[in-house]
Amino acid sequence: xxxxxxxxxxxxxxxxxxxxxxxxxxxxxxxxxxxxxxxxxxxxxxxxxxxxxxxxxxxxxxxxxxxxxxxxxxxxxxxxxxxxxxxxxxxxxxxxxxxxxxxxxxxxxxxxxxxxxxxxxxxxxxxxxxxxxxxxxxxxxxxxxxxxxxxxxxxxxxxxxxxxx
Amino acid sequence: xxxxxxxxxxxxxxxxxxxxxxxxxxxxxxxxxxxxxxxxxxxxxxxxxxxxxxxxxxxxxxxxxxxxxxxxxxxxxxxxxxxxxxxxxxxxxxxxxxxxxxxxxxxxxxxxxxxxxxxxxxxxxxxxxxxxxxxxxxxxxxxxxxxxxxxxxxxxxxxxxxxxxxxxxxxxxxxxxxxxxxxxxxxxxxxxxxxxxxxxxxxxxxxxxxxxxxxxxxxxxxxxxxxxxxxxxxxxxxxxxxxxxxxxxxxxxxxxxxxxxxxxxxxxxxxxxxxxxxxxxxxxxxxxxxxxxxxxxxxxxxxxxxxxxxxxxxxxxxxxxxxxxxxxxxxxxxxxxxxxxxxxxxxxxxxxxxxxxxxxxxxxxxxxxxxxxxxxxxxxxxxxxxxxxxxxxxxxxxxxxxxxxxxxxxxxxxxxxxxxxxxxxxxxxxxxxxxxxxxxxxxxxxxxxxxxxxxxxxxxxxxxxxxxxxxxxxxxxxxxxxxxxxxxxxxxxxxxxxxxxxxxxxxxxxxxxxxxxxxxxxxxxxxxxxxxxxxxxxxxxxxxxxxxxxxxxxxxxxxxxxxxxxxxxxxxxxxxxxxxxxxxxxxxxxxxxxxxxxxxxxxxxxxxxxxxxxxxxxxxxxxxxxxxxxxxxxxxxxxxxxxxxxxxxxxxxxxxxxxxxxxxxxxxxxxxxxxxxxxxxxxxxxxxxxxxxxxxxxxxxxxxxxxxxxxxxxxxxxxxxxxxxxxxxxxxxxxxxxxxxxxxxxxxxxxxxxxxxxxxxxxxxxxxxxx
Numbered sequence: 001x002x003x004x005x006x007x008x009x010x011x012x013x014x015x016x017x018x019x020x021x022x023x024x025x026x027x028x029x030x031x032x033x034x035x036x037x038x039x040x041x042x043x044x045x046x047x048x049x050x051x052x053x054x055x056x057x058x059x060x061x062x063x064x065x066x067x068x069x070x071x072x073x074x075x076x077x078x079x080x081x082x083x084x085x086x087x088x089x090x091x092x093x094x095x096x097x098x099x100x101x102x103x104x105x106x107x108x109x110x111x112x113x114x115x116x117x118x119x120x121x122x123x124x125x126x127x128x129x130x131x132x133x134x135x136x137x138x139x140x141x142x143x144x145x146x147x148x149x150x151x152x153x154x155x156x157x158x159x160x161x162x163x164x165x
Numbered sequence: 166x167x168x169x170x171x172x173x174x175x176x177x178x179x180x181x182x183x184x185x186x187x188x189x190x191x192x193x194x195x196x197x198x199x200x201x202x203x204x205x206x207x208x209x210x211x212x213x214x215x216x217x218x219x220x221x222x223x224x225x226x227x228x229x230x231x232x233x234x235x236x237x238x239x240x241x242x243x244x245x246x247x248x249x250x251x252x253x254x255x256x257x258x259x260x261x262x263x264x265x266x267x268x269x270x271x272x273x274x275x276x277x278x279x280x281x282x283x284x285x286x287x288x289x290x291x292x293x294x295x296x297x298x299x300x301x302x303x304x305x306x307x308x309x310x311x312x313x314x315x316x317x318x319x320x321x322x323x324x325x326x327x328x329x330x331x332x333x334x335x336x337x338x339x340x341x342x343x344x345x346x347x348x349x350x351x352x353x354x355x356x357x358x359x360x361x362x363x364x365x366x367x368x369x370x371x372x373x374x375x376x377x378x379x380x381x382x383x384x385x386x387x388x389x390x391x392x393x394x395x396x397x398x399x400x401x402x403x404x405x406x407x408x409x410x411x412x413x414x415x416x417x418x419x420x421x422x423x424x425x426x427x428x429x430x431x432x433x434x435x436x437x438x439x440x441x442x443x444x445x446x447x448x449x450x451x452x453x454x455x456x457x458x459x460x461x462x463x464x465x466x467x468x469x470x471x472x473x474x475x476x477x478x479x480x481x482x483x484x485x486x487x488x489x490x491x492x493x494x495x496x497x498x499x500x501x502x503x504x505x506x507x508x509x510x511x512x513x514x515x516x517x518x519x520x521x522x523x524x525x526x527x528x529x530x531x532x533x534x535x536x537x538x539x540x541x542x543x544x545x546x547x548x549x550x551x552x553x554x555x556x557x558x559x560x561x562x563x564x565x566x567x568x569x570x571x572x573x574x575x576x577x578x579x580x581x582x583x584x585x586x587x588x589x590x591x592x593x594x595x596x597x598x599x600x601x602x603x604x605x606x607x608x609x610x611x612x613x614x615x616x617x618x619x620x621x622x623x624x625x626x627x628x629x630x631x632x633x634x635x636x637x638x639x640x641x642x643x644x645x646x647x648x649x650x651x652x653x654x655x656x657x658x659x660x661x662x663x664x665x666x667x668x669x670x671x672x673x674x675x676x677x678x679x680x681x682x683x684x685x686x687x688x689x690x691x692x693x694x695x696x697x698x699x700x701x702x703x704x705x706x707x708x709x710x711x712x713x714x715x716x717x718x719x720x721x722x723x724x725x726x727x728x729x730x731x732x733x734x735x736x737x738x739x740x741x742x743x744x745x746x747x748x749x750x751x752x753x754x755x756x757x758x759x760x761x762x763x764x765x766x767x768x769x770x771x772x773x774x775x776x777x778x779x780x781x782x783x784x785x786x787x788x789x790x791x792x793x794x795x796x797x798x799x800x801x802x803x804x805x806x807x808x809x810x811x812x813x814x815x816x817x818x819x820x821x822x823x824x825x826x827x828x829x830x831x832x833x834x835x836x837x838x839x840x841x842x843x844x845x846x847x848x849x850x851x852x853x854x855x856x857x858x859x860x861x862x863x864x865x866x867x868x869x870x871x872x873x874x875x876x877x878x879x880x881x882x883x884x885x886x887x888x889x890x891x892x893x894x895x896x897x898x899x900x901x902x903x904x905x906x907x908x909x910x911x912x913x914x915x916x917x918x919x920x921x922x923x924x925x926x927x928x929x930x931x932x933x934x935x936x
Contacts, residue, residue: 037184
């Protein structure tokens with residue numbers, strides 16, 4: 001269990017090769033081995049969703065995966081959302097709509113929402129509420145998170161549909 | 166341009182949105198990792214501790230003369246309880262730290278901790294009120310007879326005649342189960358020893374860095390100046406992170422002892438089982454009403470299960486004393502008697518949690534009003550109209566002075582918004598279809614922004630209260646406001662920048678609010694008790710007035726005008742009625758680099774210090790919930806939730822509404838979902854978020870918020886504070902609504918959380934279908 005393994009994956013467009021114990025979670029690998037501490041750990045048992053990242057475009061709980069399961073995968077974390085100085089529409093919408101307070105759950109919500117909206121920017125409010133109930137927030141009461149994601153969805157619907165994002 | 170009142174996006178946000186925030190776990194890289202070995206039993210005697218050879222193990226014996234935590238209330242009925250930093254002889258609750266292992270990585274530390282064998286002779290614990298108060302019950306602490314560490318009473322007015330003359334006496338026992346503040350970021354600490362200075366820097370997820378420093382330095386017997394405490398980005402606190410905890414003390418001790426950097430990052434199991442809980446109260450209430458529904462007297466007995474220890478610095482008095490003092494709420498009554506007890510048990514200690522006691526007492530008193538209304542055939546609104554305080558200032562039976570508020574106005578506005586008559590018609594129609602809708606009101610006050618005048622009455626050995634600010638404009642014309650308060654998600658850096666911008670005549674983007682670092686900020690008490698905007702904000706205003714005078718001096722001399730003719734707006738000083746002016750940064754440059762020209766400010770430069778220590782004020786609100794109860798499943802759905810809130814001047818309405826949103830969500834959680842459950846052995850059955858049910862977006866409805874604005878002299882900025890109101894008011898609205906929905910069955914709700922299982926149980930107990 002403590003013999004280390006070599007793995008490679010792509011994080012935010014950059015190839016990373018790391019050597020980890022098989023038991024190392026993806027969250028720990030991102031935080032400790034890649035230095036990407038924007039991915040947060042709120043429970044480490046798959047309930048709170050603060051550690052949500054995109055794995056090949058789909059939201060996953062990085063605390064529930066082993067890093068070695070992601071060999072060759074394309075990963076995206078909160079650090080990869082903004083394009084240089086320009087915030088992702090979700091980040092901008094969370095800022096505009098007070099979608100965060102302490103900010104600890106925010107990276108997880110941003111990545112969850114990015115996964116949802118990039119697959120289906122036309123998602124209806126009821127379905128969106130259901131999907132966003134995957135993650136926990138303790139500060140906002142969720143209302144402004146929903147408002148933020150709806151605002152971002154409106155913006156993202158303007159994107160070219162064929163864009164490979 | 167005026168900045169106060171604007172919905173300015175927060176300055177705090179971009180960093181957090183990019184994932185560049187720095188929470189304590191993000192700062193632990195390179196540190197050696199501490200893992201605590203905790204008691205698996207609730208009560209017992211430690212017989213031995215064994216670790217594999219070579220383990221870096223710390224036990225109570227290693228800590229030597231490190232003192233136990235023992236906060237005091239200077240009251241004759243208070244029994245001080247000493248809490249060891251590591252349990253040496255006895256354990257008193259599951260999760261109590263017994264030993265620490267230190268390793269290079271978290272995984273290695275966890276592996277090692279699992280190999281530490283602690284032999285404990287287990288004893289039968291006391292877990293709940295009934296066990297703790299039973300005659301002959303085992304004592305949690307030898308010094309605390311009857312397991313009671315506070316036993317206080319208040320009696321004002323003539324209770325006996327009031328009850329003798331009453332038309333209706335309403336009596337019930339209300340119980341709030343134990344809950345957890347559950348900040349999404351658990352706690353944690355990184356303690357770094359600097360061999361060059363001999364100092365330790367403790368970076369901790371705390372709401373109160375200065376008091377952490379005082380507490381730790383006292384316990385370790387070191388000068389405070391050798392310890393720096395930093396609160397980095399903090400992922401929520403809600404009161405839990407006001408407490409000094411053994412883990413922080415051990416971290417600083419280990420950093421000094423081993424001359425290294427150590428880190429402890431709490432996991433969720435530790436946070437749910439071994440951090441601090443709240444709200445474990447049983448309140449027996451009797452209310453005497455006359456035939457017109459006027460509340461004549463209240464007689465109450467409040468029990469608070471404070472767990473195994475008294476939390477530092479606020480003590481275990483926080484819940485029982487608040488319950489006693491504030492139970493009458495916004496109602497006028499002639500006579501009041503209350504007995505309040507803090508009961509110690511073999512459970513996790515209590516810390517403040519958003520609302521402290523008031524979610525429980527507000528729910529109890531609001532249930533009392535609805536029960537009395539039903540008995541007397543009055544409308545729930547009408548009975549409140551007849552009892553709400555309406556003349557201000559109002560002095561409560563316990564001597565609290567309510568400044569102006571809008572108790573009745575908020576209720577009437579809320580009633581209009583929800584259209585009570587229309588709802589009643591809908592409710593009748595729904596009942597005919599076998600659907601059960603209910604409406605519930607909650608009218609309450611939120612005591613906010615109080616300093617030492619209030620805390621000193623609580624007779625705390627450590628009396629919190631004032632806030633201080635150091636304000637300085639640097640030569641570039643930027644302003645630093647260094648505050649003792651310590652925000653952790655509230656957006657205080659933005660709101661204070663708005664306030665200071667108006668007071669100084671500059672733009673908020675030229676203001677940096679510095680908080681959460683004992684090296685950089687003046688002594689202060691932190692952010693809790695709906696106090697930071699009121700008290701730190703008040704201090705900012707007082708300091709800004711002084712700094713502005715200094716800027717006026719420099720401007721007047723530079724522009725060759727009278728001080729009285731200077732006005733500063735939007736970062737420019739001008740001579741009133743002329744086009745003569747100068748940019749503030751140029752004034753700043755001159756004040757520093759040509760200081761010989763400005764003898765009037767030679768002593769202070771462009772800086773000012775001020776302290777604010779008010780007696781406090783009261784925000785108020787009315788919450789209305791409309792719910793539907795599914796009598797087949799016991800599920801409760803919230804159809805609508807309306808809030809009419811009066812928090813005085815709103816520095817930033819969006820941020821105020823965010824506080825209400827979050828508070829109400831926690832209030833709904835208290836009413837319907839969250840419960841820390843112990844078994845009879847004192848083991849926690851709710852040690853994960855799969856068991857401790859924090860609501861998601863699917864459970865929390867959109868809230869409708871409306872504002873009223875009472876301008877008060879009790880706060881020099883007019884700001885009333887709004888951090889806790891949502892959590893205080895929401896449970897009462899929900900429980901009254903559920904009781905209203907189930908009234909055809911003769912069911913009233915007197916406990917929370919009111920889970921589907923309990924609803925079904927109540928339905929089973931009450932015979933037959935509705936008539």
